[in-house]
Amino acid sequence: MSAATPSFDDGLDRLEALVQQLEAGSLSLEEALSKFEEGVGLSKKLQEQLAEAQRRVEVLKRGLGGEYRAESLDGLDSEDPA
Numbered sequence: 012m013s014a015a016t017p018s019f020d021d022g023l024d025r026l027e028a029l030v031q032q033l034e035a036g037s038l039s040l041e042e043a044l045s046k047f048e049e050g051v052g053l054s055k056k057l058q059e060q061l062a063e064a065q066r067r068v069e070v071l072k073r074g075l076g077g078e079y080r081a082e083s084l085d086g087l088d089s090e091d092p093a
Contacts, residue, residue: 016056019057019060019061019064022053022056022057022060023057025053026050026053026054026057029046029047029049029050029053030050032046033046033047033050
């Protein structure tokens with residue numbers, strides 16, 4: 012995981028902290044807007060991480076004969092999901 016992308020747990024902790032700051036109501040309008048923008052961006056990244064985890068689980072479940080196996084995710088989007 013790169014330094015620019017926090018772990019899912021770290022991102023979730025940061026998002027929760029942002030929500031608490033916004034709910035406290037002690038921020039100026041400009042500060043609140045900045046925190047809100049950060050939260051929206053962080054929420055999008057977290058959703059992308061969850062979608063990636065879901066794709067990985069689906070790849071593992073696709074094993075032939077009920078066996079579990081890991082596959083590369085390259086080209087996964089172009090495959091038939093059935």
